[in-house]
Amino acid sequence: MELKILFFTSATCSWCPFIEQVLERIVKEAPHLELEIIDITNDISRAEEMEIVAIPTIILPNNQRIIGAADETFIREQLDFYLIMG
Amino acid sequence: MNISTGIKELDYMIDGGLRTGQCYAIKGTAGAGKTVLSLFMTLGALKQNIPVLFISTEVEPSKIIDYVKSFGMDFDGYIKKGLLAVDKITLKPQGVNLVQTDKFDLSAIIARTKAKMASIKAKLVVFDSISAFIAEFQYEKTARSGFMDFIREITKEDAVLILTAESQVSEEHATLEEFLVDGVIKIRTELISNQLVKRISVPKLRSAQPISFENRFIINKDGIMILRAENPPTIFIKEEKTGIDRLDELLGGGIPAGSVILIEIDGETNYFPLFLTTLFHQLKKNKGVIIHSNVHMHSARILEEFERVECDISSHLNEGNLVFIDKYNRTVTAVEAREISQLMTTDDMVSVTVELMEAFTRTEQKSVIYGDLTDDVNILSETDFLRYFALQSFNVKEKRAVAYSFINHNAISREILARLRTTADIIIRFSRVNYTNYIECMKSSTGATFLPKVVKFRSKYPLVEIIG
Numbered sequence: 001m002e003l004k005i006l007f008f009t010s011a012t013c014s015w016c017p018f019i020e021q022v023l024e025r026i027v028k029e030a031p032h033l034e035l036e037i038i039d040i041t042n043d044i045s046r047a048e049e050m051e052i053v054a055i056p057t058i059i060l061p062n063n064q065r066i067i068g069a070a071d072e073t074f075i076r077e078q079l080d081f082y083l084i085m086g
Numbered sequence: 087m088n089i090s091t092g093i094k095e096l097d098y099m100i101d102g103g104l105r106t107g108q109c110y111a112i113k114g115t116a117g118a119g120k121t122v123l124s125l126f127m128t129l130g131a132l133k134q135n136i137p138v139l140f141i142s143t144e145v146e147p148s149k150i151i152d153y154v155k156s157f158g159m160d161f162d163g164y165i166k167k168g169l170l171a172v173d174k175i176t177l178k179p180q181g182v183n184l185v186q187t188d189k190f191d192l193s194a195i196i197a198r199t200k201a202k203m204a205s206i207k208a209k210l211v212v213f214d215s216i217s218a219f220i221a222e223f224q225y226e227k228t229a230r231s232g233f234m235d236f237i238r239e240i241t242k243e244d245a246v247l248i249l250t251a252e253s254q255v256s257e258e259h260a261t262l263e264e265f266l267v268d269g270v271i272k273i274r275t276e277l278i279s280n281q282l283v284k285r286i287s288v289p290k291l292r293s294a295q296p297i298s299f300e301n302r303f304i305i306n307k308d309g310i311m312i313l314r315a316e317n318p319p320t321i322f323i324k325e326e327k328t329g330i331d332r333l334d335e336l337l338g339g340g341i342p343a344g345s346v347i348l349i350e351i352d353g354e355t356n357y358f359p360l361f362l363t364t365l366f367h368q369l370k371k372n373k374g375v376i377i378h379s380n381v382h383m384h385s386a387r388i389l390e391e392f393e394r395v396e397c398d399i400s401s402h403l404n405e406g407n408l409v410f411i412d413k414y415n416r417t418v419t420a421v422e423a424r425e426i427s428q429l430m431t432t433d434d435m436v437s438v439t440v441e442l443m444e445a446f447t448r449t450e451q452k453s454v455i456y457g458d459l460t461d462d463v464n465i466l467s468e469t470d471f472l473r474y475f476a477l478q479s480f481n482v483k484e485k486r487a488v489a490y491s492f493i494n495h496n497a498i499s500r501e502i503l504a505r506l507r508t509t510a511d512i513i514i515r516f517s518r519v520n521y522t523n524y525i526e527c528m529k530s531s532t533g534a535t536f537l538p539k540v541v542k543f544r545s546k547y548p549l550v551e552i553i554g
Contacts, residue, residue, distance in 0.1 A: 068190035
């Protein structure tokens with residue numbers, strides 16, 4: 001089963017590069033997770049499809065959304081269930 | 087570009103229509119008709135073939151399309167023509183769990199809205215409602231500041247943005263939306279003899295003259311109706327004239343004898359043309375004019391101004407028809423008239439004025455009193471001033487005279503202004519916005535009120551001309 005994390009980012013988002021690093025690190029540690037980074041500046045159709053309002057938004061495989069930037073611990077906490085699976 | 091709202095009276099209230107590049111808020115309590123009004127404005131634009139993007143935060147697009155059918159609007163047809171797009175934006179789509187932090191921006195809805203706008207070339211964007219949208223956020227402050235970017239970005243596209251916002255019943259002060267937007271259209275509901283009466287006003291309008299009246303706002307199955315608060319005169323009055331023909335006409339032929347007229351001005355407006363025109367008219371009609379001199383309205387200046395506009399008042403001065411009462415013991419020169427120049431208490435002022443009025447009555451002349459109250463309010467104590475004003479007004483009524491009281495409404499407190507307004511029979515507001523002067527009548531003992539009309543100044547008598 002492929003577990004995908006969607007990460008919506010934009011050119012104006014100042015917290016996004018940090019979150020991106022964190023997510024990439026997490027995915028590296030857990031190979032069963034896949035990360036898709038969508039920059040809405042280039043591709044608005046995915047944001048439209050997923051009804052994205054705020055940036056950054058992280059969509060977890062269970063359709064739970066994290067809206068807004070947070071630190072690594074917080075993101076890991078939210079991803080807890082999927083990390084244990086690995 | 088100006089976009090008509092499709093409602094004639096509303097266009098008038100917002101100075102001709104919605105301006106592109108500006109953002110307007112429709113405010114009102116629940117059930118006031120904000121959404122209905124925004125839908126009618128949408129229809130108004132569509133009828134002029136102006137593409138509209140309607141964003142709802144509460145209702146599904148299909149429900150809106152169904153709903154407007156009850157008002158006889160065919161949104162489906164406009165959607166097929168590519169003139170209209172109805173969209174729903176929500177933070178929490180169905181079946182989604184949210185975890186929120188306070189570090190985010192709204193660039194996603196900005197980009198989504200811009201893309202939608204581009205696809206139909208929308209010139210009008212309706213966002214219904216900002217209150218419901220903001221309420222979805224756990225960190226409302228961040229959402230609000232993010233929304234400022236939304237307003238900025240959307241209006242930058244040379245489009246009109248209309249927001250609807252819920253106002254609380256107890257709301258006294260302006261909320262954030264009111265500071266952000268260029269215009270506020272407010273709908274107020276009140277219960278009058280068991281009937282819900284709706285009133286519409288425009289408390290804020292950037293770069294134009296806002297209408298300071300509340301008009302009746304009626305929604306029925308035929309649509310929206312706005313009834314103007316301007317009352318045509320009910321009685322024809324012949325007794326006294328202001329000397330400005332159009333003003334007399336608007337007031338119902340003239341003013342009743344025994345009227346106290348309050349002329350409210352802001353600090354920037356020069357009221358002298360209005361003052362001199364009416365004053366000269368009174369003198370021409372051989373009336374006795376009493377002027378309570380003060381800093382602005384002092385004898386030397388008045389004489390100079392009359393000379394400048396080439397109105398000869400020397401004969402009136404010689405006959406003693408024009409009397410200056412100098413309140414604050416300032417030396418008055420250049421006046422060859424009856425002068426009473428001594429430091430006076432308010433009681434002295436009142437008795438001197440009465441004596442003069444009586445003297446005029448003896449020579450069968452009607453008296454007219456002029457005064458600028460602004461300084462009096464600030465120099466005298468509140469009780470002294472109100473007592474003085476009440477006594478003068480009483481005497482004016484008793485002697486069937488007319489009093490013109492000028493007041494700078496920006497320089498005095500709200501409470502005093504409210505009390506003056508209660509006492510006054512006629513309230514005329516004289517204001518200036520963007521180098522255009524306006525005159526309006528807010529209260530009249532005869533029931534004749536009128537909305538702001540443009541005033542033009544001329545260099546020769548009559549110095550003022552009312553247009554419209």
